[in-house]
Amino acid sequence: MGINVLSLFDGMSGGQLALERAGIAVDKYYASEIKPHSMQTTQKNYPDTIQLGDVTLLKDNRLKELKSIDLLIGGSPCTNLTITVCNNYDHNQGLKGEESKLFFEYIRIKNLLNPKYFLLENVASMTDENKNIITDLLGVEPVFIDSNVFSAQDRGRYYWTNIPLDLLPENKGIVLKDIMETDADEKYYYKKGFKFNGWDKKVIATLEINSHDIGKRVYNPNMRCGTLTAINGGYHEKKVYDNERCRKLTPIEYERLQTVPDGYTEGVSDTKRRSMLGDGWTIDVIAYLFKNIEQ
Numbered sequence: 001m002g003i004n005v006l007s008l009f010d011g012m013s014g015g016q017l018a019l020e021r022a023g024i025a026v027d028k029y030y031a032s033e034i035k036p037h038s039m040q041t042t043q044k045n046y047p048d049t050i051q052l053g054d055v056t057l058l059k060d061n062r063l064k065e066l067k068s069i070d071l072l073i074g075g076s077p078c079t080n081l082t083i084t085v086c087n088n089y090d091h092n093q094g095l096k097g098e099e100s101k102l103f104f105e106y107i108r109i110k111n112l113l114n115p116k117y118f119l120l121e122n123v124a125s126m127t128d129e130n131k132n133i134i135t136d137l138l139g140v141e142p143v144f145i146d147s148n149v150f151s152a153q154d155r156g157r158y159y160w161t162n163i164p165l166d167l168l169p170e171n172k173g174i175v176l177k178d179i180m181e182t183d184a185d186e187k188y189y190y191k192k193g194f195k196f197n198g199w200d201k202k203v204i205a206t207l208e209i210n211s212h213d214i215g216k217r218v219y220n221p222n223m224r225c226g227t228l229t230a231i232n233g234g235y236h237e238k239k240v241y242d243n244e245r246c247r248k249l250t251p252i253e254y255e256r257l258q259t260v261p262d263g264y265t266e267g268v269s270d271t272k273r274r275s276m277l278g279d280g281w282t283i284d285v286i287a288y289l290f291k292n293i294e295q
């Protein structure tokens with residue numbers, strides 16, 4: 001027997017990967033997600049997942065029919081909270097925003113089901129006002145963790161949980177070249193010109209393309225990558241300097257930056273793979289948070 005889990009905003013089910021990595025046995029895993037390619041990826045890897053669909057359509061009486069929930073998890077949409085779109089008025093609505101207000105569904109369901117354990121994740125770049133609202137409603141202070149403790153990606157996130165935590169392990173000092181594929185396909189390389197900024201720079205080169213600043217950044221293989229995001233396609237993919245040329249990171253490199261097993265997201269387009277991974281959890285961080293769950 002294992003625990004019963006309800007995962008809201010389940011994405012590609014990073015929660016299940018992390019439970020497995022932390023050695024926590026699962027009986028029922030209920031997931032609420034709306035993106036077909038994410039659910040497809042989940043079902044490919046975890047066919048027993050019970051998909052419940054859109055969280056806003058999950059009525060209280062349906063939720064009460066589920067087996068008693070031991071662990072409620074979720075990373076509610078950060079679209080209106082994150083700083084990368086903070087200067088854009090349409091996106092800058094915080095927890096009142098069209099997508100980020102879904103956080104209140106998490107609170108509704110937590111209050112209804114009263115699980116023994118909970119975990120909520122969101123971006124660390126939100127305003128203090130929004131952070132305080134979340135903290136007040138969950139009744140615990142968030143823990144800040146940067147994924148770079150476990151991987152070659154800088155990704156600062158807040159985690160609100162009542163699971164007892166050990167001290168964070170020491171930063172492993174992993175850099176991009178530790179996770180890069182040695183034989184990346186030619187299709188990932190750019191034919192565009194670039195400006196070389198120097199081996200001492202995190203952004204080692206600037207690609208000469210018609211794009212915003214972030215899209216032009218080419219990362220130094222001896223350092224870490226900036227935060228992966230869900231926005232992909234066009235020039236949005238993260239880029240690396242490889243043998244004096246510039247190329248996109250491959251979907252497998254995206255997986256490795258999130259400490260997801262190689263090939264986990266295979267089966268959908270490269271753009272969708274990068275997008276799911278950009279939206280997803282760094283599995284080693286979540287496995288660390290889950291370690292002390294009592295079975």
Ligand SMILES: C[S@@+](CC[C@H](N)C(=O)[O-])C[C@H]1O[C@@H](n2cnc3c(N)ncnc32)[C@H](O)[C@@H]1O
Binds near residue numbers: 015
């Ligand atoms: C930040 S991502 C979470 C990713 C997840 N933690 C993972 O490991 O893949 C937020 C997710 O919420 C999903 N979502 C958005 N609106 C939703 C809704 N109404 N009901 C359920 N899920 C929704 C999005 O499709 C997206 O996958």
